[in-house]
Amino acid sequence: MVLPEVLEIRPRSGLAARVRVPGSKSLTNRALPIAALASGTSTLTGALESDDTRVMIESLAALGCRVESDGPTLQVSGQAGHLAAPDAPLYVGNSGTTARFLTAVASLARGPVRIDGDARMRERPIADLVRALSELGAPCDIQGENGCPPLTVAGGGLPGGHASVDARRSSQYVSALIIAAPCAQHDVELDFLDSVTVSRPYIELTLQCVRAFGATADWTPGGGLRIEGGSGYRARDYAIEPDASAAVYPLCAAALARGHVRVQGIPQDSIQADLAVLDVLEGMGCRVARGADFAEVQGAELLRGFDVDMNEFPDAAVALAVVAAFAEGESRIRNVANLRIKESDRLAALECELRKLGAEAKAGPDSLRIVPGPPRAAQIDTYDDHRMAMAFSLAGLRIPGIAIRDPACVSKTWPGYFAMLETL
Secondary structure, eight states: OOOOSEEEOOOOOSOEEEEEOOBOHHHHHHHHHHHHHEESEEEEESOOOSHHHHHHHHHHHHTTOOEEEETTEEEEEOOTTOBOOOSSOEEOTTOHHHHHHHHHHGGGBSSOEEEEOOTTGGGSOOHHHHHHHHHTTOOEEEOSSTTOSOEEEOOSOOOOEEEEEEESSOTHHHHHHHHHGGGSSSOEEEEEEEEEESSHHHHHHHHHHHHHTTOOEEEOTTSOEEEOOSOOEEOOEEEOOBOHHHHHHHHHHHHHTTOEEEEESOOTTOOOGGGGHHHHHHHTTOEEEEETTEEEEEOOSSOBOOEEEOTTOGGGHHHHHHHHTTSBSOEEEESOGGGGGSSSOHHHHHHHHHHHTTOEEEEOSSOEEEEOOOOOOEEEOOTTOHHHHHHHHTHHHHSTTEEEESGGGGGGTOTTHHHHHHHO
16 A cells, blocks of 8 residues: 555444454564574564564674565574574664664674664664673673764674673563573673663563573563573574554554454464553443453443553554543553653654644653544644554544544554555
8 A cells, every 4th residue: 555645544433343353463573583592493474574583684694594484484594503694784673672682682693783774763772781791791882972873783692690680661672682582601690770670561462482492581480580501592483473563553443433343363362562551441331352362342321531551562552542532531651751762752743743732732751641632633743653653543433524644654563554454
């Protein structure tokens, strides 16, 4: 689907749809570097095809790992914990998972690895991860400003040992260390500054993934992590679940357009963080259900405002903020400071674009307050942020005259998003 520079959304109501969303970006970009470090060839099925996964695959190729693609099926030739030193910098675009995971993984390369990205990536902090890697014996040098890329990882191996991680801004720092740790020379023990980790379900997702490839990693009684070093990974066939972060949008569409939407293929025992959106929508008055392989929402005639701590599922806050603009009463999204260091400063962007819709919106350092107002048409700026484009398109289901600028930015994680939206 070729998208125009500005895309107007067609209003509709009474949805009745079943959809299947792409594979999980979180799982795809975890399974890829893990399989690259494994002994043997792994087959990943259901993988996401997107800009973020493309830059991960290209970076792994530069590190000497061959990845053969047949649509959503990937064959990954593992390098048994030893990676090549690339001839040129790894370009990761604005993919936070690629930048952070490969910063840790690059310590296992035979020589220096330089990692760089686009203008926004050069504003996204990575110093907390670099400090932890240095404590584990893997020196890195940041060349960017304010602790941001570009940076160079010395390579030569990861000795291991103990590190204290500041995980107050991003759980991806912790996940990066977990992914590299089974290939360290010694065990890796991590504790957390002030005993705080944001988005903890994403750490659990990483632990689930590394264990699936044969690594041993566990929480300690004191609330830290211990990962057995020297054992490496074993290749395997690995099925990637549909993306719960993507599922947020059709599920929220049901709430806004007073319809019924079922997202198929999501296991009932999935631990993906953004499935918590179901609890919020239920609290707003929607009917929700989970089955063996689906999640569904039936919208309500009147939606109630909410007050929710979204620290564990901050990505879903963008869509829920748009839904809140059509609810009765005030809504508050709390404890989401890390939204300011995502693909855009999402709190600032939400404040600005929600006001265009007629809502009163006020962003704090780690929160957002939304008071609905008479809705009005608007052209929405997306800040080169896929989640802003997807979330605000939902408002166009409810009111006429909503147009999305630069809709193609959704290619970062879901190139076919607007085709899906049109089928609802």
